[in-house]
Amino acid sequence: MADWSRENLKKDMEKAPATGKSVAVVGGGPAGLTAAGELARKGYDVTVFEALQKAGGVLVYGIPEFRLPKKIVQAEVDRLTRAGVRIETDSIVGRTWTLDELRQKFDAVFISNGAGLPVFMNVPGESLKGVYSANEYLTRVNLMGAYKFPECDTPIIRGKRVCVVGGGNVAMDAVRTAKRLGAEEAIIIYRRGKAEMPARVEEVHHAEAEGIRFEMLTAPLEVVGDENNWVRGLKCQKMELGEPDASGRRRPVPVAGSEYVIDCDVIVVAIGTRANPLLTATCPEMKLNPKGNIIVDENGMTSIPGVFAGGDIVRGAATVILAMGDGKRAAAAIDNYLKK
Ligand SMILES: Cc1cc2nc3c(=O)[nH]c(=O)nc-3n(C[C@H](O)[C@H](O)[C@H](O)COP(=O)(O)OP(=O)(O)OC[C@H]3O[C@@H](n4cnc5c(N)ncnc54)[C@H](O)[C@@H]3O)c2cc1C
Structure with a gap:
């Protein structure tokens, strides 16, 4: 109407x-x-x-x-x-x-x-080249037209493998944007399970339909870079769900010895704003x-x-x-x- x-x-x-x-x-x-x-x-x-x-x-x-x-x-x-x-x-x-x-x-x-005002993860390596807040990433594309670069002044790094940290609607927007910018693999990194994701069900459904990979029960520990300070991976740790926390959702608890590195060249942090x-x-x-x-x-x-x-x-x-x-x-x- x-x-x-x-x-x-x-x-x-x-x-x-x-x-x-x-x-x-x-x-x-x-x-x-x-x-x-x-x-x-x-x-x-x-x-x-x-x-x-x-x-x-x-x-x-x-x-x-x-x-x-x-x-x-x-x-x-x-x-x-x-x-x-x-x-x-x-x-x-x-x-x-x-x-x-x-x-x-x-x-x-x-x-x-x-x-x-974006909230960051506060993990080592977060200021390496290739880490964006979701706000910056989405603003570059939506407002500044970075998808048209160099026709447009604002560039954006078009990662082959993009990790988006977070499980809300903003994370879904960022990861689907990464896919449209040509990422071969666009991955959601979320520390709880699917049932606890704050994103609306239909947003998760659209992301799945577009081939987004979901790494559930996974928390970032460190951004891994190369000798020129470009992002090369995200070191993560597996989690399991414990007792509910103040938000009523089950608390993620680290699994000892489960650290591993996901190779990637762009990381988008979508864990909230203030x-x-x-x-x-x-x-x-x-x-x-x-x-x-x-x-x-x-x-x-x-x-x-x-x-x-x-x-x-x-x-x-x-x-x-x-x-x-x-x-x-x-x-x-x-x-x-x-x-x-
Ligand atoms: C990626 C993303 C996806 C979202 N998807 C949805 C959705 O699907 N459905 C939904 O309901 N909500 C969604 N939200 C949330 C929703 O967009 C916000 O709750 C809503 O826009 C808030 O409106 P607002 O007018 O308070 O602030 P904003 O929309 O943030 O507007 C504030 C404006 O103030 C300007 N500004 C800031 N500081 C100053 C200053 N000092 N002087 C002058 N101007 C200033 C900013 O540039 C901005 O234009 C989404 C949010 C994000 C980030």
């Missing part, structure tokens, strides 16, 4: 009369774009500040084209700009602009800068939880009056629909706040 309506109705947004008030949105992902649209509809003058050269957030730099065609995201962004939303790309709040500058210029601010401190580090008065996520009240307002937040920066890595819901709720809360 959404596809049909986008292609056939082509209806522009109906807007309330201008309120004369303005709102800054930090981050052009699903949370920020949804808030921007709702606020524009309510008659606010909205500017989105986006760090990258394109709006869309994970929808453009993370989720691959084969799962979400970028023209769909672009159509949504175009609809917003037609409704008068300004999108300032290449604008990093916390660097290009400070939050205080935005607070002085705008009547309210919505922060939705996501949770894009809140990026780039913005929050510049506003010490903003209350954060121990993981660095912004704390908000029941209206989505942060500890700074007039500054709201939502999406992954509040929840930690979650989902598109939850981020969009936060954007909608924040727009309603900002509307209430500014009316008062």
Whole structure:
């Protein structure tokens, strides 16, 4: 229905009369774009500040084209700009602009800068050439078009054998991308069993259908390199499942003497992301939880009056629909706040 309506109705947004008030949105992902649209509809003058050269957030730099065609995201962004939303790309709040500058210029601010800071394995050899975070790997391909290199400026190492560490949806996207970049073998390395994988069943099913190899109950110990510091393998250890841990999933326990090396030339680390401190580090008065996520009240307002937040920066890595819901709720809360 959404596809049909986008292609056939082509209806522009109906807007309330201008309120004369303005709102800054930090981050052009699903949370920020949804808030921007709702606020524009309510008659606010909205500017989105986006760090990258394109709006869309994970929808453009993370989720691959084969799962979400970028023209769909672009159509949504175009609809917003037609409704008068300004999108300032290449604008990093916390660097290009400070939050205080935005607070002085705008009547309210919505922060939705996501949770894009990659978590690494912390094993020896992780800084060798050929190790990518899933974020970097997917951004190079999706946003920067590295699959077209040298036509495109951004290169990517096209490994013959690519190991992707992790068992979530991001790992599935990365491993299927590696296969499309021409890897003869693309391998998932996951320390628990299939039943414990956080990826959705259909994502695992698609990966299997595309010939992805799954090395289950396997944990990385060390990245092995050659004399020129290029990745040549991943030293792993077999695991068995013990008692359930705090997450309710059975804990992986190392099997003594089971170490072995998987030959590979590219390793992609997809074991999670955290809140990026780039913005929050510049506003010490903003209350954060121990993981660095912004704390908000029941209206989505942060500890700074007039500054709201939502999406992954509040929840930690979650989902598109939850981020969009936060954007909608924040727009309603900002509307209430500014009316008062
Ligand atoms: C590879 C991958 C696949 C996924 N697949 C799915 C899926 O299939 N289904 C699903 O529901 N969820 C999926 N998710 C999760 C989902 O994409 C996120 O939960 C969602 O995008 C969060 O939205 P957000 O708006 O909070 O943040 P983001 O989408 O991360 O957007 C944040 C935006 O803020 C910008 N930004 C960051 N810092 C600053 C700054 N200081 N100043 C200005 N701009 C800044 C970023 O460049 C980015 O554009 C996936 C995530 C990844 C990484």
